[in-house]
Amino acid sequence: MSLPKPPIPVKLIVSIISGNQELAGAVIERLSERFGSTDVVSDMMPFDYTDYYAAEIGTELFRRMVSFTQLIDPDELSEIKLFTNDMETHFARPDGTRQVNIDPGYISLWHLVLASCKPFAHRPYLGKGVYADLTLLYRGKTFTPLAWTFPDYRSQPMIALLNDVRERYYQQVKKVLRAQRFLRNTQH
Numbered sequence: 001m002s003l004p005k006p007p008i009p010v011k012l013i014v015s016i017i018s019g020n021q022e023l024a025g026a027v028i029e030r031l032s033e034r035f036g037s038t039d040v041v042s043d044m045m046p047f048d049y050t051d052y053y054a055a056e057i058g059t060e061l062f063r064r065m066v067s068f069t070q071l072i073d074p075d076e077l078s079e080i081k082l083f084t085n086d087m088e089t090h091f092a093r094p095d096g097t098r099q100v101n102i103d104p105g106y107i108s109l110w111h112l113v114l115a116s117c118k119p120f121a122h123r124p125y126l127g128k129g130v131y132a133d134l135t136l137l138y139r140g141k142t143f144t145p146l147a148w149t150f151p152d153y154r155s156q157p158m159i160a161l162l163n164d165v166r167e168r169y170y171q172q173v174k175k176v177l178r179a180q181r182f183l184r185n186t187q188h
Contacts, residue, residue: 009071009176010106011169012080013162015114016066017047017101019058023091027100028066030087035080036070040165049152056097063152067165071172072106074113078130080104081115105135107166109173112136112143112153122148138166 012035018024021044032038044062047053053061072080084102091100105114114133116123123131135153136143143162145154152158 007074008109008173010074010108011067011165011172012070012072013065013067013105013107013112013165014084015101015103015105016064017053017057017061017103018099019060019062020099021062023100024062024064027087027091027102028064031066031068031084031102034083035068035072037068038066039069039168040065040067040161042066042161045157047152049150049155053101057099057101065158065161065165067107067168069172071169071176074106074108075126077104077106077113077115077132078126078128081117081130082128084115085117105133107162107169109170110138112138112162120148122146136162 014031016024016027018027024044028038028041042063042065044064047061047063051059081104084104087102088098088100092098103114103116105112112135114135115126116131116133117129119125119131120133123133126132134146135149136145136159138144143159143166
């Protein structure tokens with residue numbers, strides 16, 4: 001029988017899609033106020049894989065990926081998604097249409113999980129109207145897409161960026177796990 005154990009902390013990562021550079025900067029600033037310092041802020045990557053956001057956000061869109069130094073507990077993802085949804089509302093135009101899409105997720109040793117408020121076959125329910133989207137698996141020293149992975153997350157620039165973030169995370173989590181073992185060994 002396996003016994004429940006606390007999860008290994010994970011690395012918070014957030015995707016910001018917008019056409020407004022200043023707004024993206026304000027979003028990163030507000031995220032940092034809530035989640036602490038960033039350790040990766042990507043360059044602006046063209047977001048031209050779909051026109052899904054064109055009617056609401058615009059057509060000349062870019063994406064920035066941001067990761068945070070402080071690791072989180074994976075069960076915080078629902079609350080974080082609700083917070084980023086509130087941010088989208090805060091930064092909306094006066095008519096209520098969004099100017100930015102903010103999608104949080106996390107990197108673990110084994111995968112990239114994104115938060116979604118849309119149910120689907122590969123999205124288990126987390127609670128509070130939020131689902132976990134298993135987007136990429138980490139195998140053979142790289143992230144690999146799944147049948148349902150969005151095209152932008154399949155791209156080589158995105159995979160390279162996420163591999164870099166995962167390496168940073170791996171170095172962090174090694175220290176955390178060593179410290180936990182040390183604490184367990186000194187408590188006897």
